[in-house]
Amino acid sequence: MKIYLDNAATTFPKPPAVYNSMMNYMMNIGSNPGRGVSTTSLAGNRVILNCRYALMDFFHFDKVENVVFTPNITTSLNILIKSTCQKGWHVITSSMDHNATLRPLNSLCEKGVIELDIIPCSKEGLINVDDFVNTLKPNTKLVVLSHASNIIGSIQPLESIGSICKEKGIYFVIDTAPTAGILPIDFYKLNCNALAFTGHKSLLGPQGTGGFLIDDNLNERCTAFIEGGTGSLSSSIVQPDFLPDKFESGTLNAPGIAGLLEGINFINDQGLDSIRESEEYLCKNFIEGLLNISSVNVYGLTDSSKRTATISVNSTKIDNSELGFILDSEYGITTRTGLHCAPLAHKSIGTYPSGTLRFGIGPFNDIKDINYTLNALNTIIRKV
Ligand SMILES: Cc1ncc(COP(=O)(O)O)c(C=O)c1O
Missing domain, CATH: 3.40.640.10 (Type I PLP-dependent aspartate aminotransferase-like (Major domain))
Incomplete structure (x- = not known):
């Protein structure tokens, strides 16, 4: 996968x-x-x-x-x-x-x-x-x-x-x-x-x-x-x-x-509106799922209509670079960890200097990707 x-x-x-x-x-x-x-x-x-x-x-x-x-x-x-x-x-x-x-x-x-x-x-x-x-x-x-x-x-x-x-x-x-x-x-x-x-x-x-x-x-x-x-x-x-x-x-x-x-x-x-609609829907589902995982902090607005589908998190149980590494190596999920070339943004959201684990949803993702990723996160975090 x-x-x-x-x-x-x-x-x-x-x-x-x-x-x-x-x-x-x-x-x-x-x-x-x-x-x-x-x-x-x-x-x-x-x-x-x-x-x-x-x-x-x-x-x-x-x-x-x-x-x-x-x-x-x-x-x-x-x-x-x-x-x-x-x-x-x-x-x-x-x-x-x-x-x-x-x-x-x-x-x-x-x-x-x-x-x-x-x-x-x-x-x-x-x-x-x-x-x-x-x-x-x-x-x-x-x-x-x-x-x-x-x-x-x-x-x-x-x-x-x-x-x-x-x-x-x-x-x-x-x-x-x-x-x-x-x-x-x-x-x-x-x-x-x-x-x-x-x-x-x-x-x-x-x-x-x-x-x-x-x-x-x-x-x-x-x-x-x-x-x-x-x-x-x-x-x-x-x-x-x-x-x-x-x-x-x-x-x-x-x-x-x-x-x-x-x-x-x-x-x-495809229509820009339909791309936006799909990303907003996936973002909403992903954020809802993330909020149900204890020990995960989701940053920024939770209302998916007021944001893009770029979502940053941290877990209080595992470092974001380790979590990103496990998602990639054990579950085949590509994400990005760290400061994302915007150091001062992390000072605003309270994640400086360690940064965040970032998920960037795109036009070719679907709800199966979101559910698979939520399951993977749940499993990894339960084990640590
Ligand atoms: C907000 C923002 N500005 C500028 C850039 C730089 O883009 P590029 O590497 O294509 O020049 C990025 C890339 O991550 C970005 O997210």
């Missing part, structure tokens, strides 16, 4: 069309997109453009050239943060955010470029909007927040925070790694200036894909981060200033983007 419950790290398996399209790209297209006028290079261009359109529609955005590809969301957030921030800016993020946001911001702070406030979240992993308002300063210019916790799934009140940012002229950047492909995301309803995404989690694409959507307002503020060949304006040694080329130097991961396109097509075919 093999049960994969590490979908918060990366989804597995992928829809068959994802594997097939990647093989097809490598075996039958091959060429670099945007480099020359060969039939195969143009076929590559079409794949990339179709994926840009798919992402634009998926996030209810309206400018296809403002959809930029990067290798992952970590690169996207580094670009958005480091190419935007200016000396003297005050920047806000939260304790629930991932190191992909915290580390670039912290390094700018340590270099004396920015002042940084990291808003402490509640035990449920939520930002209090009043705390956010009280943290604002006259020089607050940028807010970077994750849409949900990658540890306990709590969904942040981003629409309210976004509208405050908009009213005050503060740039707002969202990390959608834990929610894209799970929750409906509307670029304009969230009132953001940029939305970063990663392809290999719930968008169901392969590793090595990601990117961001950026509005013209923030784009005007951003400088190019990585410069080099774009296949455009090649007679000049000056980096193009138009999108997406400004941010897309170097060869794109075309087979990966072909796979990502099929991941998004799969979500659209």
Whole structure:
């Protein structure tokens, strides 16, 4: 028996069309997109453009050239943060955010470029909007927040925070790694200036894909981060200033983007609502079962409609890394243990420094997986 419950790290398996399209790209297209006028290079261009359109529609955005590809969301957030921030800016993020946001911001702070406030979240992993308002300063210019916790799934009140940012002229950047492909995301309803995404989690694409959507307002503020060949304006040694080329130097991961396109097509075919409904149902059943196991602490909100299906626990009887190891080696259940690259989140929920055992439910899990895992946990914990 093999049960994969590490979908918060990366989804597995992928829809068959994802594997097939990647093989097809490598075996039958091959060429670099945007480099020359060969039939195969143009076929590559079409794949990339179709994926840009798919992402634009998926996030209810309206400018296809403002959809930029990067290798992952970590690169996207580094670009958005480091190419935007200016000396003297005050920047806000939260304790629930991932190191992909915290580390670039912290390094700018340590270099004396920015002042940084990291808003402490509640035990449920939520930002209090009043705390956010009280943290604002006259020089607050940028807010970077994750849409949900990658540890306990709590969904942040981003629409309210976004509208405050908009009213005050503060740039707002969202990390959608834990929610894209799970929750409906509307670029304009969230009132953001940029939305970063990663392809290999719930968008169901392969590793090595990601990117961001950026509005013209923030784009005007951003400088190019990585410069080099774009296949455009090649007679000049000056980096193009138009999108997406400004941010897309170097060869794109075309087979990966072909796979990502099929991941998004799969979500659209299934319906985002039905994926969310299934994950919410499994999450509800899993949490109910966990709450019945004595010695297990479940962190975060218990109402599955207010969170994603990423669930963290600890047992008072056995260390989380040992429990994760036994689940894997004796029951074939893949989970993740530790700090999940979000150290400050564990300070908020009270699990620092040992972290948690995390279960990430995905679109290919079913109720049998949940019941099998609950039985395994019950058995292991009864024995220790
Ligand atoms: C909230 C959040 N942000 C950023 C990342 C980084 O994603 P990637 O490794 O694809 O860049 C992750 C991955 O775990 C995440 O959960």
